[in-house]
Amino acid sequence: MILRHIRYLLAVAEHRNFTRAADSLHISQPALSQQIRQLENDLGGELFDRSGRAVRLTDFGSAYIEYARRALLDLEAGQRALHDVRDLSRGQLRLAFTPTFTEYLVAPVIDQFHSAYPHIEIEMTEMSLDAIESGLGGDRVDLAIGFTDIRSDDIEVEALFPERMTLVVSASHPVAAERTPIASSRLATLPLALLSGQFVSRFYVDAYFASQGIKPNVAIQANSISAVLKIVSRGKVATLLPSVMQYEHRDLKYIALEPAIPARTVALLRRKGAYRTAAATAFTAMLKEMLEEGALSSLSAFAR
Structure with missing residues (x-):
């Protein structure tokens, strides 16, 4: 009844x-x-002003609703705790990650995790960093893989490894055979296929160009990393993507820049104080083990 009343209240609001x-x-x-009237009777006041065309919260309702939202998060976490089996014979993992991790990090970890715990239901969602903050804060996500530059004080951040943007070209590209870093002035002359502005990595690329006082030759923009990779692999167009992409995409060439684009730190993200399911705890341990001495231990070397 408590959960139902709170959900009804929030839906009307x-x-x-x-x-x-x-x-x-x-x-x-x-x-x-009828249910809202019953809740109002129990609380001793009207939650909604029904006099206008649109229903509005009263002052009484406004004072109550934020507590109701927080209570719902705790009650739903409690329900998950009741279903959380410590031997991992069943359970759920809700994992979010920013788009670049789809191409080199998520698949190896998920594959190993599923092999070890085949009865855990895994819900994977690709999100922007802002959406991840909202998802963690709203208890729609258990764990996320993002970056340390999180704005919310309610998110717990655990650094994993550095990630640095670099020039990526096909083996047939004119600069593919270069053995020394590409100067930023020369980079400005190369036709580029870049991710669109909805990707946070594009913000860092644009900031780099601005810091160097150059205007890039952006021939193609795309909202799909896989599309950019396919375009680059087939033609004479270059791109800027994390150097750690070579873990999965070794057919491409990765060339350093001079000066280098500042590195970012990949991080595991959780909501502070959130209930940690057995599945999330096991995934965290597996990811860290794979990065430290397992199949993903080479990522730190690729990021240099």
Whole structure:
């Protein structure tokens, strides 16, 4: 009953309409209204002002709803705790990660984790760093792989390894045989295929160009890393991507820049104080073991 009342309250507050809230909850509008009235009676005051075309929270409701939101997070965490089996014979892992990790980091760890714990249900979601912060804060994600430059004080950050952007070209590209770093002035002359502005890595690439006082020759922009990699592998267009991509994409050439783009630190992210499931704990231990002495131990060398 507590969970149901809180979910009903939050739905009405979000939709500002009893009919739409009832539709989203898959119950009838009269049943929803009755439940909200019961909650108001229990609390001793009206939560919503129903006098206008749109339903609004009263001062009484506004004072209560933030506590209700926090309580819902704790109650849902408690439900997961009840289903969390310490021997990992069942359970769930909700993992989020920023897009570049799809190409070199996530698959090896997930493959090994699934082999070790085949009955754990894994929910993988590719997100922006801002969406990861929101997902962790809203308890929609157990763990995330992102970067240390997180803005929220509610996120716990554990550094894993450095990641540095570098020039990536096909084996047939004119600069593929270069043995010395490519100067930024020369980089400005090369046709580039870059990730679009929705990727945080593009922000760092643009900041690098600005710091060098050069205007890049951006021939292609794409919102897909796999599309950029395919374009680069087939033609004379270069790109800028993390050097650790060579762990999975060894058919491409990775050439250092002079000066280098400043490194970022890859990190494991969790919400502070959140319940840690057995699955999330086991995944964390496996990832760190693979980075320290397992199949992913070479990543730090690639990032230099």
